[in-house]
Amino acid sequence: MLPIKNIFDHLYQYYGEQHWWPADSPYEMLVGSILTQNTNWQNVEKALTNLGDNLNPNYILNVALFELAQQIRPSGYYNQKAERLKIFTSWFARYHFDPDTVQQMDADQLRLELLSIKGIGKETADCMLIYAFNKPFFIIDAYTRRLFHRLGYHVPLNYDNFRILIESQLPRSVQLFNEFHALIIKHNKVFCSAKPKCHHCPLDSMCCFLKKSDINHIL
DNA sequence: CTCCAGGACAAGC
DNA sequence: GCTTGTCATGGA
Numbered sequence: 001m002l003p004i005k006n007i008f009d010h011l012y013q014y015y016g017e018q019h020w021w022p023a024d025s026p027y028e029m030l031v032g033s034i035l036t037q038n039t040n041w042q043n044v045e046k047a048l049t050n051l052g053d054n055l056n057p058n059y060i061l062n063v064a065l066f067e068l069a070q071q072i073r074p075s076g077y078y079n080q081k082a083e084r085l086k087i088f089t090s091w092f093a094r095y096h097f098d099p100d101t102v103q104q105m106d107a108d109q110l111r112l113e114l115l116s117i118k119g120i121g122k123e124t125a126d127c128m129l130i131y132a133f134n135k136p137f138f139i140i141d142a143y144t145r146r147l148f149h150r151l152g153y154h155v156p157l158n159y160d161n162f163r164i165l166i167e168s169q170l171p172r173s174v175q176l177f178n179e180f181h182a183l184i185i186k187h188n189k190v191f192c193s194a195k196p197k198c199h200h201c202p203l204d205s206m207c208c209f210l211k212k213s214d215i216n217h218i219l
Numbered sequence: 220c221t222c223c224a225g226g227a228c229a230a231g232c
Numbered sequence: 233g234c235t236t237g238t239c240a241t242g243g244a
Contacts (some may be wrong), residue, residue: 039228
């Protein structure tokens with residue numbers, strides 16, 4: 001079977017640098033990681049645009065919950081996500097909204113702390129760890145499961161089992177994990193969208209022929 | 220009309 | 233421990 005590192009090499013060679021996460025500031029990235037939960041990024045962008053200059057910790061903490069919910073409405077689950085933004089931002093306030101201060105923490109301890117926050121699950125935590133806090137954890141999302149399943153790997157249902165399986169086959173590098181995840185998303189957007197066009201798929205994975213309803217058993 | 224998209228949580232068994 | 237219901241908009 002194709003070594004995991006080779007999958008990265010193929011994708012990187014084909015798509016090049018992805019320059020993730022698409023955000024102007026660490027806090028915007030953190031907000032985006034919550035808004036994008038089970039949601040199309042296009043809708044998240046609409047929500048971020050609605051927030052505009054209000055996309056800062058002090059506004060999120062002080063604005064009325066209902067008003068915040070209305071502003072992030074396009075991202076879906078807006079009532080839940082408004083609450084989650086406030087809860088997360090309250091946690092961030094302990095560190096004076098300073099990512100560098102958070103970064104000084106031990107990686108495993110920080111992950112546990114993020115997971116203790118209501119509304120932050122494993123995938124969102126690992127996104128934050130990689131893209132805002134510079135800690136090496138490989139992000140497992142639906143796209144990652146779909147891709148590796150299609151390539152013939154046995155995909156553990158348990159999140160951490162799958163994460164550790166991949167991490168064990170790669171150098172523990174923030175930059176590598178950062179780029180790999182971005183490439184997987186990019187690959188799915190190009191080849192696994194509604195209209196299949198995988199004639200030149202760099203992995204020859206044909207993942208675009210799999211509908212989500214066909215692979216629910218691996219999610 | 221139906222199905223999907225960078226999930227997470229709580230209740231039920 | 234695993235399964236199911238809930239949350240919700242916008243685009244294809």
